[in-house]
Amino acid sequence: MERFVDVEPGVRLWVEDIEPTGSHPGEPLLLVMGANASGLVWPDPLVAQLAEHHRVIRYDHRDTGRSTAFEDDPYGITDLAEDAIAVLDALDVPRAHVVGMSMGGYLVQLMLLDHPDRIATATLFCTGPLPFADPAPTPPLPGPDPALLRLWAEMDDPRDVEGEIAWRLEHWRMLNGSGTLFDPAEFRALEERVIAHAGTHDPVVAHARMATDGMERGAELAAVTVPTLVIEAPEDPAFPPPNSGVLARSLGQGRLVRIPGMGHAINRTVISPLAAAILTQTTRAAAAPA
Structure with a gap:
């Protein structure tokens, strides 16, 4: 079921609420996508x-997909985190x-x-982990x-539809890395669907410009008691190792697993191991004694 929810005055988000298909579903599962990406990228x-085990909820961030778009950037990353909570409320x-x-x-x-x-x-x-206020207790993590970075500098260059799709395919090729097969047809189909969903091929760049005030809370992660799984993608060119390992060690209830060959893209090669890791985490919690 698709619907729109108002998370605050003047901000409406597109949400898809997918009913579970299994006979004994656990608690709902919310998917929170990355910057400048609509929920259809899942x-x-x-x-x-x-959905075989959970009611699944995915949504479009502000300035993506069918959610509210802004002329300027009147919000910050902490607002996007609150949007996710507002979706659950709605x-x-x-x-x-x-x-x-x-x-x-980061939002999670x-x-x-x-x-x-x-x-x-x-x-x-x-x-990676939320930044630490200076002085940071660990050496700088690789960026x-x-x-x-050179490709990101071209993100908002003007392009026609085919030019935009070509740019996005090159972006996905870089993000995918060389550890698993990159299939251009797979990601072309994804981007054609994303563009049809949004109703425009204009590049989405708002999240690259938004305020990041309130992120320097890495030191607080040690107090987290919610069971948290960190999945390392060893071929990730955006958050290369050891970002994931540092994040897992920073969390009070963090554990780390690795999906061999995975980069910064959910291609068909990694879907099954990624789903298995997520479901292992959710079912571990359900099986844990109260």
Whole structure:
């Protein structure tokens, strides 16, 4: 079921609420996507595997897909974290398993700090720890690959539809890395669907410009008591190792697993191991003694 929810005055988000297909579903599961990406970037086959065990909720961030778009950037990353909680409120979900990718991983960390009672378990991947206020207790973590940074500098260049799709395919090729097969047809189909869903091929760049005030809370992660899984993607060019390992060690209830060959893209090769890791986390929590 698709619907729109008002998360605050003037901000409406597109939400898809997928009923579970299994006979004994667990608590709902909320998917929180990365920067500049609509909820449709979560692949349908992954959503289907998760829906065998959970009611699955995915949504478009502000300035993506069918959600409210802004002329300027009147919000920050902490507002996006609160949007995720507002989606749960709108759907009358008191608590959910939450999965965050890339920037979505940062949002889930903020949710863990500010709304731990709303999260049954968390799964984070293709992301790093929230920044620490100076002085940071660890050496600086590696940032994105320079080639990826050069491509990001072209993100809002004007392009026609075919030019935009070509740029996005090159972006996915870089994000995918060389550890698993990159199939251009797979990601072309994804982007054609994303463009049709949004009704425009204009590049989405708002999240690259938004305020990041309130992120320097890495030191607080040690107090997190919600069971949290961190999945390391060893070929990730945006958050390369050891970002995931540092994140897992920073969390009070963090554990780390690795999906060999995975980069910063959910291609069909990694869908099944990714779903298995997420479901292992959610079912571990359900089986744990009270």
